[in-house]
Structures are given as C-alpha cells and as structure tokens.
Amino acid sequence: xxxxxxxxxxxxxxxxxxxxxxxxxxxxxxxxxxxxxxxxxxxxxxxxxxxxxxxxxxxxxxxxxxxxxxxxxxxxxxxxxxxxxxxxxxxxxxxxxxxxxxxxxxxxxxxxxxxxxxxxxxxxxxxxxxxxxxxxxxxxxxxxxxxxxxxxxxxxxxxxxxxxxxxxxxxx
Amino acid sequence: xxxxxxxxxxxxxxxxxxxxxxxxxxxxxxxxxxxxxxxxxxxxxxxxxxxxxxxxxxxxxxxxxxxxxxxxxxxxxxxxxxxxxxxxxxxxxxxxxxxxxxxxxxxxxxxxxxxxxxxxxxxxxxxxxxxxxxxxxxxxxxxxxxxxxxxxxxxxxxxxxxxxxxxxxxxxxxxxxxxxxxxxxxx
Numbered sequence: 001x002x003x004x005x006x007x008x009x010x011x012x013x014x015x016x017x018x019x020x021x022x023x024x025x026x027x028x029x030x031x032x033x034x035x036x037x038x039x040x041x042x043x044x045x046x047x048x049x050x051x052x053x054x055x056x057x058x059x060x061x062x063x064x065x066x067x068x069x070x071x072x073x074x075x076x077x078x079x080x081x082x083x084x085x086x087x088x089x090x091x092x093x094x095x096x097x098x099x100x101x102x103x104x105x106x107x108x109x110x111x112x113x114x115x116x117x118x119x120x121x122x123x124x125x126x127x128x129x130x131x132x133x134x135x136x137x138x139x140x141x142x143x144x145x146x147x148x149x150x151x152x153x154x155x156x157x158x159x160x161x162x163x164x165x166x167x168x169x170x171x172x
Numbered sequence: 173x174x175x176x177x178x179x180x181x182x183x184x185x186x187x188x189x190x191x192x193x194x195x196x197x198x199x200x201x202x203x204x205x206x207x208x209x210x211x212x213x214x215x216x217x218x219x220x221x222x223x224x225x226x227x228x229x230x231x232x233x234x235x236x237x238x239x240x241x242x243x244x245x246x247x248x249x250x251x252x253x254x255x256x257x258x259x260x261x262x263x264x265x266x267x268x269x270x271x272x273x274x275x276x277x278x279x280x281x282x283x284x285x286x287x288x289x290x291x292x293x294x295x296x297x298x299x300x301x302x303x304x305x306x307x308x309x310x311x312x313x314x315x316x317x318x319x320x321x322x323x324x325x326x327x328x329x330x331x332x333x334x335x336x337x338x339x340x341x342x343x344x345x346x347x348x349x350x351x352x353x354x355x356x357x358x359x
Contacts, residue, residue, distance in 0.1 A: 009200075009204060011225035019234035023241065030247070030250075032250060036277035043300040043304040067182060068181045069186075069190070076281075078197050078282050085203050092287050093286075098209035101209065117298040120280075121301050122265055123266055123273050123299055124303040125305055126263070130261075133276050134278060148255075148259050151260060152254070155263025163216070163271035168217060
C-alpha cells in the first residue's frame with residue numbers, strides 16, 4: 001500500500017499507466033480517453049436550465065448531443081481519482097493561488113480568479129474549435145497517429161510556451 | 173420532441189466503465205503532478221518537463237498497444253477529422269488559454285479533486301462560457317474557417333502511404349530519443 005501513499009510517482013510510470021489505460025478504453029468501451037467535449041455538453045445543459053429545450057436545437061448540439069455519456073463519467077471520475085490520490089498521500093489542500101503565480105503576481109485570489117476565468121474561456125473556446133484537448137488530441141489522437149491531433153498538439157504547446165514566456169518573462 | 177425535454181443517459185454499464193476509467197486516469201494524473209498549476213506552467217516555461225514525459229510515455233505505450241490490437245483485429249481506430257483552419261487556429265487559441273489558465277480540460281478536473289479553487293471557480297466557469305460561446309458561433313464558423321484546408325480523418329501512415337508499423341516504429345524511436353535526451357540534459 002506504500003505505493004498509493006506516495007505523493008509522486010515517476011512521470012514514466014504514470015505515462016505507461018495512462019498508455020495501458022488507453023488500451024483498455026479502446027478494448028472495453030471502444031472509445032479514446034478525451035475530456036473537453038464534456039464541458040461543451042455541460043455548458044449546453046446548464047444553458048438549457050435557463051432557456052429551455054430549444055437550446056438542444058442549436059446546430060452544435062445537434063452534432064454534440066446533450067446526453068450524459070461515457071466521457072462525462074470519465075471526467076467525473078478524474079475528479080474522484082485525483083481526490084483519492086491526494087487524500088491517500090496527504091497532498092490534498094484547499095488553495096486559491098498557486099505558488100508560481102503568487103511568486104510573480106502576488107497572493108490576491110481575485111486577480112488569479114479573473115485570469116483563470118479568461119484562460120478558461122480561451123481554452124473552452126479553443127478546444128471546441130480544434131475539436132479536442134490535451135487528452136483527446138494530445139494523447140489519444142497522437143497515439144492513433146491522427147494528422148489532426150499531431151497538428152493540434154504541436155499548436156497547443158507552441159501557443160502555450162510562447163504565452164507562458166510572455167506572461168512570466170515580460171509582465172511578471 | 174418529448175424525448176428532447178428530459179435529460180438522456182447512455183446505458184448504465186457504459187457509464188460505469190467511464191467512471192472507473194476516469195478514476196484511474198485522475199489517480200494517475202495526480203500521482204504524476206499533472207493536476208498542479210506549477211507543474212503545467214513549469215512545462216510551458218520549459219523548466220519542468222514532467223508533463224511532456226507523461227504525455228510522451230503515454231503515447232509510446234498507447235500507440236504500440238493500440239496498433240498491435242488493430243493488427244489483431246481487436247480494435248478499430250477512431251482518428252478525428254481535421255483541417256488547417258480547425259487544428260492550427262483552434263490549437264493556438266487553446267495554447268494561449270493553456271498558459272493563461274495553467275490547466276487543460278482533463279487536468280482541471282484533477283485540479284478540482286486536488287482542492288485547487290482557481291480551477292474550481294474561475295477556470296471551470298471560463299471553460300463552460302468558452303464552450304458555450306463556440307456553440308453560439310458554430311453555424312457561422314462551420315461554413316467558413318473550420319473548412320479551410322480540410323484533410324478528413326487522415327493518419328500519418330496514410331499520409332506517407334506506408335505500412336502502419338513503419339510509422340509506429342519511427343515515432344517510437346523519436347519519442348525514445350527525445351526522452352533519452354531530456355534525461356541526459358538533466359531536465
């Protein structure tokens with residue numbers, strides 16, 4: 001049980017584990033590991049609470065149907081799995097501002113919250129535009145050798161590396 | 173029309189498998205440190221290569237297994253269709269968001285489980301707004317920019333017109349070399 005109470009595992013052990021997990025999702029559920037469509041569905045479902053069933057008639061939700069599906073449960077599982085791992089190793093804690101951010105921009109939760117909101121809008125919008133995220137394109141798509149996924153994954157990191165250097169190099 | 177007014181669900185066994193796989197995925201991400209802003213930003217600032225090591229070893233392992241199972245006829249591939257307009261522009265917008273937020277859609281779920289409130293409050297709300305915004309703009313985008321440079325569900329073996337395993341071996345070799353080089357450089 002020592003293994004489960006360790007705070008960190010080797011990134012290679014984690015990567016091989018995720019690789020083997022992807023064999024199982026293909027074999028048993030016939031689906032690749034992916035996360036970002038869930039947020040589009042969740043967004044549509046929340047909008048439906050306020051604006052009624054006509055939301056489901058939008059062209060995008062005709063393509064990505066507002067059904068509670070395998071992937072939504074996968075994302076819910078990620079929350080639970082991470083919580084379990086963090087609790088077992090004593091690595092769980094409530095935290096408003098991450099330390100790298102605090103080191104450059106201070107401890108104010110509101111600033112970090114606003115920037116996280118903006119980043120979230122971009123990532124939610126970009127993931128739908130590219131039709132995938134770091135898991136769907138970055139891991140599951142590249143391992144299938146999909147051209148769309150290799151292009152996307154490279155652009156995720158090109159955009160991310162340039163922006164991170166801009167944020168922390170020039171502004172921070 | 174009636175059916176559209178209630179929340180619909182996939183069948184229970186499928187949902188349960190999704191939950192089980194998700195728990196394992198989240199557990200692994202947390203053990204790898206990928207649920208943390210500091211680790212993800214460290215990767216984008218090129219000071220901490222944990223994220224790349226996790227991703228590349230996952231792709232290496234996954235690719236060999238999936239292509240072996242494909243050769244055996246056990247699984248079918250499901251590559252996503254794409255276009256230059258979709259994957260380059262969408263990928264770059266995502267990348268900017270990746271650095272501003274410091275989490276991605278999968279790791280933000282893990283970050284929420286880890287107790288990180290910038291993920292649970294600001295980031296999550298933002299992703300939901302961004303996805304909703306895209307759904308609103310989709311009718312216009314889908315007729316224009318998303319179609320630019322369309323290449324369908326092309327894979328690298330089909331692009332280069334070679335046997336799957338030529339590309340698998342080549343990509344495996346490149347990933348292995350990159351990881352070896354990262355370790356040798358002490359990164």
